Amino acid sequence: MSKSAYSTPGKKGKFDKHIIVVWVDNEAGVLARVVGLFSGRGYNIESLAVAEVDAKLNISRITIVTTGTPQVIEQIKLQLRKLVPVHKVADFKREDKNVIFKEMALFKLVGNISKRKKAFNACKKYNAVLLDKTNKSYVVQVTALRREIDIMSKNLKKLGLVSVSRTGAVAMTRGAEIFK
């Protein structure tokens, strides 16, 4: 570095994992606004799930898994709330016991029947559903936590896993209350 006294970064805080849920008007460009805000300001996106949840009111729900210092997480929420098509923003800590997180994955397994059965059995504790089968292959759906799917997709390699497709996490609070 030259002697030039350009600004140097300050102390960094501890990083936490958060799930940010954003309710937005389902209109053209809205996802680009949200994603552009993250990339433009240097925030992380670990995963992203988005779909319309209310066709009548035209509302989409975006679930973003992100990491950052408490200050950054606070900024993410405040910046999101400033976007015109954003209605509300919820924020859950990954550790929050009061919130359910789920991801879905599709596994394509190719191999002999015994290997495939073994693989399917291994998937069973993650709500496994056999969606398609031929005499060579299975397509299995599982819903689980991110790290569980990580482990499964590693372990199934030797049992004929040839392709994985997975969603970002979606989240919902437990109990009768909804986020206002």
Place this chain on the structure above:
Amino acid sequence: MPKLSTGAEIVFKCLEDQNVEFIFGYPGGAVLPIYDELKNHSSIKHILVRHEQGAGHAAEGYARSSGKPGVVLVTSGPGATNVVTALTDAYMDSIPLVCISGQVPTHLIGTDAFQECDTTGITRPCTKHNWLVKDIKDLSKIIHEAFEVATTGRPGPVLVDIPKDIQFQKAIYSKPKSKKKLNGKRHNNFDQKDIDELIKLMSKASKPIFYTGGGVINSGPRASVLLRELVDATGFPITSTLQGLGSFPGDDSSFLGMLGMHGTYEANNAMHDCDLMINIGARFDDRITGKIDEFSPKSKKVHIDIDPSSINKNVKVDLPIIGDVQDVISSTLKTIKKAKPNFANSNKQKISKWWEQIQKWREKKSLDYVNSTETIKPQYAVQRLYELTKGKDTYITTEVGQHQMWAAQHYKFDKPNRWMTSGGLGTMGYGLPAAVGVQIAHPKKLVIDIAGEASVLMTMQEMSTAVQYNLPIKIFILNNEYMGMVRQWQELLHDKNYSESYTAALPDFVKLAEAYGCVGIRATNPNELDDKIIEMLNTDRPVIFDCLVDKQENCFPMIPSGKPHNQMLLGPKDQEQNKITGKGKTLV
């Protein structure tokens, strides 16, 4: 059956209902239907610029000096990309702009058509919001909403992209509706509890300071009046950011001058040592705070801002108050008057030591410079300009660089909306077109662009606009043949390696003025400066004033970025007295 209007007609009906008097623009293929319609709307005057960036900055100058949103009209493709700098500038400095851009017809969008670009994609990060109008039925609603978004909350630029076929199609025009806040976004989010807490902190403080910014100006002229009352009612010292200048009288004894990288010694030291900092409408920008970890370490911090995302963005504060500056100050004053009518007097004793300390800092006279009888010192030029225009209710714009800082340091403002400068984005070439916009808003007032020769060349073509509309703007160029601020940093921080900061070929500005059809004046030495400035002021036409100044002069005081407030570099006088040694040397 209600009357149907074309898209182009709807655009003008919206502008009329939004009380727009001027639009700054440049025609082109994709906005021709709108330009065709212009002749039918006599209450709206179009100002033809020479480059779309000029239209944007002119609209900014108009908006800042009048408090009304600036309106820009450009064509698709290059028209839209040229205005991006001005939109970003307005976004950084929170200036309300409504930009209407033409777009290729809807059926050609996405085909790489002639003069097509993804305008809403390109401008998404530099506007508060933007819209691509795909259905003529949405047009009036969108334009009204655009004005609403641009002018409410923290103001900023918006863009409405209108494909050419939509401009021809017909629909029923709908008037603006007053409606509840967009998606529940509220602007005042404080209550009496916050105000009481603020007053509690104020009465406890023994070293308080007000740190005020552009938010006071944006809140409207009433906010500046209330700010003066608040300073009177408390007896606290006050400093201002670059953007806040004018909200408090620059020659008042409570005013410590501007703070920040080129702020005064007293303002920066007071910020560093205070025990209570009350930030009113400023945003803890890096040019203000210096090194964040060592920023005002001993103070309780209060932050009054209309934008919730400004809170704790750069600096963690103890008491955030989210609201319009005017409303917050007004509530604070009411509460002080009720609960502590004699606050200033009873508090005097408590903060007297603080004022003594400030007085000591003031004695450093950090804005002093070594004057010369041979060459014009740039600071001297600004001081003379100030003295000779004082009392004329002058509007000042600037470009970006040393001259901008000298103008901020030596030109004293006593009213809001008189000072237009690009602070956030730091756009060279801002001042000349901004002066055009200011003069449009205030045709009878004196408007001066304090400029540098490098900056002003970036948008020089707008002189032609000034001549076309008989706008007697004065372009006061502090000509040192260098990009002065770049040269200064190279001298102080890059071993005097003046890499590409000297302009080896400059135009003759007097002849250039004549070529544009305006008046050129040159001042070469301090003895003739006053006469030449008076000659400029007496000229009722646009003037380019070529003021040849000292080429080596540096702008002091200076906090090298990444350093805290109490490690300032002072000017040559001080450096001679205290030969820089040890600690001082490591700074440069």
